[in-house]
Amino acid sequence: MKKPLKILGKFILGILVTLLILFAVVYLKYNESLxxxxxxxxxxxxxxKMLTALNYDAYKNTRYLSWTFRGDHHYVWDKDQYKVVVSWYDVKVNLNLKTPTTSTVMVDGKNITSEEASNYIEKAHSYFNNDSFWLVAPYKVFDEGVTRSIASNAAGEKGLLVTYSSGGTTPGDSYLWFLDENDRPKGYQMWVDIIPIGGLYASWDNWQTTETGVPLSSLHTLLILDIDLQNIKTWN
Incomplete structure (x- = not known):
């Protein structure tokens, strides 16, 4: 029994060492100060200019957006009423963004109440904050609590630095947007609380124009990770 455990321990240790080495390599190669x-x-x-290129008026006048984030999280967002249906696996949360405590929860088709419901509501709110940002972040640059500045990264590339001092799940996060020749976003570098490496780049690709005329990006590449958004629809 001791020998298999010893082999397993060496295997796990080897994986941990490999991960640490990979993290160190990525950190040294990509980490930048804000x-x-x-x-x-x-x-x-x-x-x-960015908002004009993205037909901000169409976004502002669109009431409903729906999409699937990475195949697992499904959303139907009533932007005007500050409500969104968030569902994953057998969980469905009718989330009220203004008063989350009034939200309702169903698990496997049954209503859930009390402390268990609040945990699902909190999780749904966190999912929405993250997953909607990957969909509509460019449209939020003039939101309340947002500061905008012109900045250059370590390579000397000039962009629009956007910092969120309030709102969302992790206030204080910053994004350095880079625009293409048509003033449409092509990607950003991130300085965010949940990622220990500053300045990682995520692309904004596969733009599609929805039914209400809103251009939305459906694919982001972060290092070797693809973050895809499917079934994107908008309507009024």
């Missing part, structure tokens, strides 16, 4: 930006008219003008 750049210092310059706030003011130039930053606001760049943000406005």
């Amino acid at each position: 750049p210092q930006g310059s706030k003011g008219a130039e930053a606001d003008a760049m943000a406005t």
Whole structure:
């Protein structure tokens, strides 16, 4: 019995050492400090150009958005009423974004109440904050609590640095947006609380124009990880 346990222990240790080495390599190659930006008219003008390229008026006037995040999380968002149906596996949460405590929960077709329901509501809210950001982040650059500045990364590339001082699940996160020749986002570098490596780049690809005229990106590549959004629809 001791020999198999010893072999298993060596195997697990080997995996941990390999992961640590991989993390160190990625950290040394990609980690950057958050750049210092310059706030003011130039930053606001760049943000406005991006919104114009993305038909912000169409987004503002769209009431409903639905999508699937990485095949697991499903959403139907009533933007006007601040409500969203969040479902994953056998869980369905009718989430009220303004007053989450009034949200309702069903698991396997049965209503759930009390402490168990609050755990599902909190999880649904966290899922929505993350997964909707990967869908509509460019449209949020003038949200309350957001600061905008012009900044350059370590390679000297100039972009729009957006910092969220409030809202969401992890306030304080920053994103350095880079735009293409048509002022449409092509990707950003991230300085976020949940990722210990600063400045990782995520692309914004596979743009599609929805039924209400809203351009949305359905694919993001982060290192070797693809973050895909499926079944994107909008309507009024």
